[in-house]
Amino acid sequence: MFESYDPREGRILTFLDDAGKLAPFPPGMPRLTDEQALAAYKTMVLSRQVDEWAVSLNRQGRMPTYALNKGQEANSVGALMAMRPDDWFVPAFRELGGMLVRGVSLKQYFLYWFGNEWANHMPAAQFHMMPISVPVGSQMLHAVGLAWAERYQGTDRIAITFMGEGASSEGEFHEACNLAGVWKTGVIIYAQNNHWSISLPWSKQSASATLAEKAFAYGFPGIRIDGNDIFAVYAAVRLAADRARAGEGPTLIEGLTYRLGAHTTSDDPTKYRTDEEVKQWEKRDPLLRLERYLLRTKALSEDETRHIREQSLACAQTAFEEAEQAPDTVVEDIFHYLYLQTPQIMEAQLERRKA
Amino acid sequence: MKVLTLIEAVTDALRTEMMSDRSVIVFGEDVGVEGGVFRATAGLQKEFGEGRCFDTPISEAGIVGAAVGMAIVGLRPVVEIQFSGFVFPAFNQIASHVSRIRNRTRGALSAPMVIRMPYGGGIRAPEHHSESVEALFGHIPGLKVVIPSTPHDAKGLLIAAIRDPDPVIYLEPARAYRAVRQEVPEEGYAVEIGAARVEAEGDDLTIISYGAQMMEARQARQALAAEGHSVELIDLRTIYPFDSNAVVESVRKTGRLLVVHEGPQSFGVAAELMATVMEHAFDRLEAPPARLAGPDVIYPMPRGEKHYLISAEQVMAEARKVMSYEP
Numbered sequence: 001m002f003e004s005y006d007p008r009e010g011r012i013l014t015f016l017d018d019a020g021k022l023a024p025f026p027p028g029m030p031r032l033t034d035e036q037a038l039a040a041y042k043t044m045v046l047s048r049q050v051d052e053w054a055v056s057l058n059r060q061g062r063m064p065t066y067a068l069n070k071g072q073e074a075n076s077v078g079a080l081m082a083m084r085p086d087d088w089f090v091p092a093f094r095e096l097g098g099m100l101v102r103g104v105s106l107k108q109y110f111l112y113w114f115g116n117e118w119a120n121h122m123p124a125a126q127f128h129m130m131p132i133s134v135p136v137g138s139q140m141l142h143a144v145g146l147a148w149a150e151r152y153q154g155t156d157r158i159a160i161t162f163m164g165e166g167a168s169s170e171g172e173f174h175e176a177c178n179l180a181g182v183w184k185t186g187v188i189i190y191a192q193n194n195h196w197s198i199s200l201p202w203s204k205q206s207a208s209a210t211l212a213e214k215a216f217a218y219g220f221p222g223i224r225i226d227g228n229d230i231f232a233v234y235a236a237v238r239l240a241a242d243r244a245r246a247g248e249g250p251t252l253i254e255g256l257t258y259r260l261g262a263h264t265t266s267d268d269p270t271k272y273r274t275d276e277e278v279k280q281w282e283k284r285d286p287l288l289r290l291e292r293y294l295l296r297t298k299a300l301s302e303d304e305t306r307h308i309r310e311q312s313l314a315c316a317q318t319a320f321e322e323a324e325q326a327p328d329t330v331v332e333d334i335f336h337y338l339y340l341q342t343p344q345i346m347e348a349q350l351e352r353r354k355a
Numbered sequence: 356m357k358v359l360t361l362i363e364a365v366t367d368a369l370r371t372e373m374m375s376d377r378s379v380i381v382f383g384e385d386v387g388v389e390g391g392v393f394r395a396t397a398g399l400q401k402e403f404g405e406g407r408c409f410d411t412p413i414s415e416a417g418i419v420g421a422a423v424g425m426a427i428v429g430l431r432p433v434v435e436i437q438f439s440g441f442v443f444p445a446f447n448q449i450a451s452h453v454s455r456i457r458n459r460t461r462g463a464l465s466a467p468m469v470i471r472m473p474y475g476g477g478i479r480a481p482e483h484h485s486e487s488v489e490a491l492f493g494h495i496p497g498l499k500v501v502i503p504s505t506p507h508d509a510k511g512l513l514i515a516a517i518r519d520p521d522p523v524i525y526l527e528p529a530r531a532y533r534a535v536r537q538e539v540p541e542e543g544y545a546v547e548i549g550a551a552r553v554e555a556e557g558d559d560l561t562i563i564s565y566g567a568q569m570m571e572a573r574q575a576r577q578a579l580a581a582e583g584h585s586v587e588l589i590d591l592r593t594i595y596p597f598d599s600n601a602v603v604e605s606v607r608k609t610g611r612l613l614v615v616h617e618g619p620q621s622f623g624v625a626a627e628l629m630a631t632v633m634e635h636a637f638d639r640l641e642a643p644p645a646r647l648a649g650p651d652v653i654y655p656m657p658r659g660e661k662h663y664l665i666s667a668e669q670v671m672a673e674a675r676k677v678m679s680y681e682p
Contacts, residue, residue, distance in 0.1 A: 088424075090424075117458065117459060117460070117461050118461050120459050120460040120461065120463065121460055121461040121462070121463045122460065122463055123463050124427060124463070124464055130427075130464070131459050131460055131464075133452075135447060135451045135452075138420065138447055138448065138451055138452060141416065141417055141420025141421050141423070141424070141448065142420060142421075142423045142424040142427070142452070143424060144417075144420070144421050144424060145420065145421035145422060145423055145424020145425040145426075145427075145428075146424035146425070146427060146428055147424070148421060148424065148425060149424060149425040149427075149428035149429070149430045150428060152380070152406070152425075152428075152430065153428060153429070153430075159424075171416065171444070172416050172417075172420060172447070172448075175414045175416050175417035175420065176417065176420070178412055178414065178417065179411070179412065179414060179417045179421055182412060333461070337457055337458045337460075337461050337462050338454075338457060338458045338496055338497045338521075339457070339497070339499075339520075339521045340457075340462075340465070340520040340521060341520075343549060343595075343596030344549075344596065344599070344600075345596050345597070345599060346596070
């Protein structure tokens with residue numbers, strides 16, 4: 001299937017237009033059902049409301065620096081819906097939607113941005129998920145190893161990892177792609193190309209016409225998709241997952257998307273990009289496109305959209321209050337989880353901190 | 356018991372653990388078919404198959420980064436970095452992930468693995484093949500760092516490192532690979548990480564060293580004994596978490612300390628040991644704690660090594676100075 005969407009020929013996989021009209025699916029192309037589409041919509045609304053609420057909290061001084069997902073929600077929501085719940089999920093840091101698909105609680109999510117490591121206490125047996133990875137481009141290698149080890153253990157679990165387009169300039173992106181190709185591991189590398197890595201546009205990030213085409217040099221397929229079209233995301237990841245599970249190796253997916261908000265609450269994007277550009281992308285907002293589709297097919301009414309938004313905001317507010325009231329980090333927390341058994345040298349340091 | 360060299364003891368440890376635990380896998384550059392450039396993994400691929408001992412592309416960050424994922428699934432990767440001077444591309448993975456996964460997840464996930472590498476000079480190798488990197492790793496919270504100086508400890512420490520629930524940097528003194536022979540038990544045994552070894556007891560001075568430099572320290576101790584000096588010699592074995600009790604206890608007995616190591620002096624292991632002694636044995640000191648360490652220079656290429664390495668004569672001279680010190 002990927003052969004028909006060669007990025008080097010300018011092809012981009014897309015089904016849903018800006019007005020919410022869905023193009024016909026070719027035979028064999030996985031299609032998100034209307035029921036799944038509605039579930040995806042609710043998750044995306046929740047993610048959006050969490051972002052909006054986090055930004056307003058940040059302005060009130062109740063929330064430290066926060067990285068927004070706004071405008072990119074379809075990528076991780078669609079991708080995680082196409083994976084099995086026990087497949088490994090290795091996020092970067094703009095995949096709130098995918099985390100919600102995995103059942104991560106909002107309280108836990110807020111706790112992370114609130115600055116508490118207990119947010120990442122997610123047992124592998126339950127979540128099969130790695131914590132948010134801050135060092136850009138370093139996490140894809142973990143997914144390669146996770147998938148390799150699952151195959152060694154004889155399971156059919158695979159792994160999906162996320163990165164931003166800027167991470168493709170890091171050496172570890174190359175090492176991850178190269179090892180994935182050589183070892184033919186069941187890994188999907190999903191690059192969210194939101195066009196800006198903080199202030200640097202793709203044209204200054206790489207001389208390569210597309211990110212997806214880099215895959216061919218590593219010996220596996222790459223595909224460019226409309227990352228603001230949840231149907232395209234689901235289809236591409238589903239196809240890549242089937243390939244991976246069948247032992248056919250990795251796939252690189254470049255989801256074309258746009259960060260509608262700032263890089264983080266500490267960033268001012270007006271310094272480096274134009275209002276016109278943002279307005280163009282607002283028309284392509286993945287949430288609005290899906291909403292238009294659901295309204296058009298009558299899977300959803302205007303009243304229901306309002307209700308879902310209100311309910312989601314309330315959820316976000318409640319979860320944040322829970323996170324705010326959660327016990328603060330105690331001094332033992334920062335000492336007792338470096339090693340299974342804390343060395344005596346550190347215990348002595350802890351005693352002095354407590355004294 | 357068989358008499359083994361230090362590097363044979365490394366191979367023996369790997370084989371022992373691979374035999375008893377299927378989750379132990381060994382990989383790195385040229386470790387499979389060739390058995391490693393120093394032959395530390397000789398015969399393992401033949402014995403355990405390509406699935407458990409395999410060659411990787413030249414990709415240090417890739418080797419260590421992939422090992423993180425493997426360890427989280429439950430495997431015990433033992434990876435080889437061909438020379439300590441080539442570990443730097445993997446530094447991001449080690450300092451940002453290997454050492455931090457347990458803390459980052461408050462214990463939900465962990466990445467136990469062993470990162471082995473030959474280190475240190477004196478092997479007349481090209482540039483970037485002789486670095487002493489123990490202090491760099493010892494300074495990264497979340498890692499354990501061990502260095503054997505004998506075949507017995509090489510086997511026992513490596514087995515302990517493989518069985519350890521946390522990541523261990525296992526530094527192998529390349530100069531001692533074939534220079535030291537010793538009887539080594541055939542069965543598997545662990546040498547406790549975090550425990551120094553008093554190699555020889557004495558009353559006049561404590562000399563602490565580790566790795567290849569132990570060879571000069573031993574020679575010096577013997578020669579000093581012939582002169583009538585009673586020197587206690589301690590092999591530190593673990594850089595982090597180091598055995599402060601053994602260090603303090605010995606210096607409280609002898610009242611004098613000399614630390615000898617190859618790595619650069621400033622912010623080196625000796626500085627930490629001396630500070631510990633000042634904190635906990637100050638009232639017993641009869642002389643200022645002393646150190647003989649590598650200078651703060653880039654490790655020279657072979658024509659300059661003689662200006663860098665520390666000889667037994669230099670250890671003896673420094674030891675005499677510490678023992679004869681009077682306020």
